[in-house]
Amino acid sequence: MAPPSTARLALAPREVFLLAAMTLRQLLESGAHFGHQTNRWNPKMKRYIYGARNGIYIIDLQQTLQQFLVAYRFVRSAAARGERVLFVGTKKQAQDIVSEEAQRSQQYFVNQRWLGGALTNFTTIRQSLNRLKDYDQMQETGAWDVLSKKEVLQLQKKRSKLEKILGGVKTMEALPGAVFIIDCKKERIAIAEAKKLGIPTVALVDTNCDPDDIDYVIPCNDDAIRALRLMTAGIADAALEGMHERQSAMQPSEPVRSPAQQPAETPEAEAVAVATVDETDAGLGLGMDDDNEDDEDRSI
Numbered sequence: 001m002a003p004p005s006t007a008r009l010a011l012a013p014r015e016v017f018l019l020a021a022m023t024l025r026q027l028l029e030s031g032a033h034f035g036h037q038t039n040r041w042n043p044k045m046k047r048y049i050y051g052a053r054n055g056i057y058i059i060d061l062q063q064t065l066q067q068f069l070v071a072y073r074f075v076r077s078a079a080a081r082g083e084r085v086l087f088v089g090t091k092k093q094a095q096d097i098v099s100e101e102a103q104r105s106q107q108y109f110v111n112q113r114w115l116g117g118a119l120t121n122f123t124t125i126r127q128s129l130n131r132l133k134d135y136d137q138m139q140e141t142g143a144w145d146v147l148s149k150k151e152v153l154q155l156q157k158k159r160s161k162l163e164k165i166l167g168g169v170k171t172m173e174a175l176p177g178a179v180f181i182i183d184c185k186k187e188r189i190a191i192a193e194a195k196k197l198g199i200p201t202v203a204l205v206d207t208n209c210d211p212d213d214i215d216y217v218i219p220c221n222d223d224a225i226r227a228l229r230l231m232t233a234g235i236a237d238a239a240l241e242g243m244h245e246r247q248s249a250m251q252p253s254e255p256v257r258s259p260a261q262q263p264a265e266t267p268e269a270e271a272v273a274v275a276t277v278d279e280t281d282a283g284l285g286l287g288m289d290d291d292n293e294d295d296e297d298r299s300i
Helices: 013-021 024-030 043-048 061-080 092-104 122-141 149-169 188-197 225-250
Strands: 034-037 049-053 056-059 085-088 108-110 178-182 201-205 216-219
Touching (some): 024 225, 043 049, 043 061, 043 216, 056 061, 061 085, 061 178, 061 201, 061 225, 085 225, 092 149, 092 225, 122 149, 201 225
Parallel strands (some): 085 108, 085 178, 178 201, 201 216
Antiparallel strands (some): 049 056
């Protein structure tokens, strides 16, 4: 699936506020521009690299903003169609962020360990999900009260293990409409499964990753906690916006009025115009703030 070109992006008025909320300075302060060391790179990421400084690649943040907007539009459209997004981030610094933002936007998430076949063998995974639901139901109905203390402890242990791994997809009844990935190298199995099933992928892609495996590439530091939070929150916002659009579209429309019932038009109503924005260029230039490196191998 080829995402649309980002050479010239026309912005809707609401998207002007989106880019205002995610400025170049915020990306710089979050450390989103720090790539990996120059001896640990993937040449396919060359087109997203601004330059190098003291052995560290610097990501072109103007491209980051453009690519993020493309991904934002895709996620928003998917959510507006009633599809759900699966957030995947199992590295330590991403776990809490993925859990919080996915739950805030009412999406699915995996933040502990990716179970092989979670997508390609979803029927088997659903059996584990059903077992987890059974444990929850037994606990809620008081069925555990008639069991011995030892049996209850054994069931609680099994339930806790399933909840830890599958809690974020407990309500998933069908495959997601998209997968959002943090750290393409670590989550390569999830990417491969999504690709096999034709599920679009959105990912934060660092300078050591292969962008060809991802449908919607967001060039970004995938280790800096503040960068992860900024980007993940943005994708969650896109899902929320799409859900709100869907809810609005499903609301019953007002009854059609007869000509006699139509309110008289006023000059003020006739004068309303819709403004459009033709460029994504926000007049942003790439600075070199070195204040916020989140991992030692990227310090300059």
